Amino acid sequence: MEPRRLLSSKEKKMKRKEVLGKKKAIDELIKSASTEKDHLTSFQPFRHYDRKGLSVYLDSGSGDKLSSSVKQYIQKLLKVNMEGPYGPEWPSEEKVKRREMVATEARYIFVRESPKPSDGEIPSRVQGKDDRVLWMGEGDPLVGFVHYRFIVEEEIPVVYVYELQLESCVQGKGLGKFLMQLIELIAHKNHMGAVMLTVQKENRSAMNFYMNKLRYVISSISPSRIDPLIGAEKSYEILCKAFDFDAKAKLEESSYSRDE
Secondary structure, three states: OOOOOOOOOOHHHHHHHHHHHHHHHHHHHHHHHHHOHHHHHHOOOHEEOOOOOEEEEEEEEEHHHHHHHHHHHHHHHHHHHHHHHHHHHHHHHHHHHHHHHHOOOOEEEEEOOOOOOOOOOOOOOOEEOOOOOOOOOHHHHHHHEEEEEEEEEEOOEEEEEEEEEOOOOHHOOHHHHHHHHHHHHHHHHHOOOOOEEEOOOHHHHEEEEEEEEOOOOOOOOOOHHOOOHHHHHOEEEEEEOOOOOOOHHHHHHHHHHHHO
């Protein structure tokens, strides 16, 4: 085995310059994507969803500009959908989610019920199957939302989906897949290397949705991939869909073969 050659001072300088240049380029990508006001502008066909008896339209938003009624709605829907999967962890997790909700870097896609086409009336509220009224604000009722951010994971710029939450009355109609396809398009347009998200292990329907229907894989940075013993103690998995070789190598490693 040949001894490892030490880098000269010139080579070290060039290496540092290369690393700093790459970091600067990634930071500029993240900044550019994060400061864009409306990511839906480039995807006009995705502003409306009319399938399987469901008619909704999409709006954009940011965490630092949420109205009080929208904040209340997000909190209610999170509690309805996530209190069960989180179990005893929910009270502390709810506090974390409330802080995350209003962060400046939080970007949103809101799903609103379209006005009734027959008579033009705007529904005053949306009720779930258990008659729980969630939307109490003005305008067309919200029936779901996506909270996402542009961040860096393992030196790869990614879109991280913090939340994809839909009311029970609009689930099972292809809307979740539609929204994730939109997120992936936004990621591609903004030159992100992957889309990532965290899913509670107890949320089996969500795990099935992402891994089997959308072909996401457990990321190499998920606790269960880093150390199975630590992973067994954690209540969540980090999932990923990478778009290029670099991202696959750092965020999926050998697991990306499942997509082949």
